[in-house]
Amino acid sequence: MLTTAVSAAPPPHVRRIQDRRALVELADELERAAPKALALALLLEDAEEHPRDARRDPRRARPAALALAAAGLPAAVIDGDALADLAPLQPLLAGDAPPYVVTDDAHTVMGVLARRGLEIPRVGCTRVAATLLAEGADGRRDDRELAPLVAEHLGRELPGGLRQGLVGRALAPAAPSIAAAHADALLPLMKALTPRLRELRLARIFELECSLIPAVLAMEDAGIAVDARALQRLIDAWREERRSASDPARIARLDKLISTLGYWPRDWVDLDGRIRCRLFPLATDSGRFACQSPNLQQVPAEHTAPGVRGCFIAPPGRRLVIADYAQIELRVAAHIAGCRALRQVFVDGRDVHRATAATLARRPEAEVSDHERKLAKAINFGFLFGMGARRFREYASASYGLELDLGAAERARDAFFSTFPGIAAWHRKVGNLAGRGKTEDVVVHTLLGRRKRFLAGHFSFNSALNIPVQGTAAEGFKLAMIDLHPALAALGGRGILCVHDEYIAEVPEDRAEEARALIQGTMEAAMGRVIPSVPVVAEAHVAGSWAEK
DNA sequence: ATGGTAGATAGC
DNA sequence: GAATGCTATCTACCAT
16 A cells, blocks of 8 residues: 545545545445546544644555455555656556566555455565665665665666656656556666675575565554553553652653553554554664554563553454564574584573573582573673673663672673673674774675675774674564465464564464464574574464463 | 754663 | 664754
């Protein structure tokens, strides 16, 4: 689906609709009247009802668009700015699209085609290519910034009409139609970009990102079922508590919860009782997903705000499968750094936190106390990416409630690096990347080839450690998502959310255990292909809500 | 009125 | 020699 919105004076072919229910009714009407019509739904915000919500978010119109698509109608809810350029969309929506689509925005176009039941064997997406070639560019950055980068890789100026619209969500205004763009501009452009992708060893990650798009679209469309009334009760309770609260820290926390979640039941729960976020697979330097509207990747965990995750539920007859990787960043780092000691911990199936605790306490792993293990956990996560002893004190206090003096923090640091000398060597190696020279850009990359460029003088040691590890983990996870998309569908299930190393699926009750095993196995196998020298462990369980362990 | 940034805090 | 990182969203503040 495209996007949304509001226009003061819509063209005559646009129906003005007042609310979501009316849009669904329109879908029925259109199905009877004109099965091939282009239905353009325009959702108007109610300024009275949503005073703080001038955002005009596209998701508000999505249920209507989905209803239209479900009725087999070519539906588009398009951005106000694009209304004038509706003509280019007509051939696509009327079914003229070629089976091999080269497009600026595969996310949108494939969504439209998929909902019309069209198979698309392959998509070459110039936007995916452009983002990867930009070496760390924001996937949502302005077209005017991306276009010169693409031109640079081409070694020539972009074709005139594509300079503005090439990599944007909006289709190129200068292109007379999708089909024409396919023939005249985008296909040759993709052909020209392909050698650059190969040269920079980006071909594999390009393939991955293109293959991932259908799974992401399906996840966005699925959404997650919410007990909106239970969530509202929680919010009401926070508001009530806020009135008499006196502890400043408690007040701050309540204010944060209320301001962030307070309007979710009203603003984000669709007619079918589900919340749908938007997922951006190419928006971050590391390759992780960005998530917004709302950001379901930062729903408070049980220890922060008990009960919130319990409102995210499996509907009747279905179950959730919640899966995540165990210590994935440590495992990826063990592989990338080639640290024998750290690798061996995982090969032996030992507890990595006990291993560090044992060094610190100078006792065998079996004899470390709970407190020592807790400290070691902070140590392992903190020092892996180059944290200093001073910062570690704050971190251990804030995240683990552990108070240390500077000497203890330094001993902790020493214990970490003497337990895992390969990690120390890796840190030295990365530290040397930006050595004396200082006049050259530095590029780091993930195992599948995603690149992150530090411009001369802007090298960050910590980022250079973190991005390849975080990014490689993200890539293994994305591979799993690609595999799981058809495999779960075969069971009557579907992925509904991903949170960096956590995958949530909704499956039929009677196949829950089967799905659980499938998800766990698929996640382990996919990541295992990326970091073959280290065993990968994923944990998965069946639950009725997101809060259940 | 809109738009951009800083700092705090939620997630991993 | 020293250095966690990647995000989104909220409030407060300052600019146009």
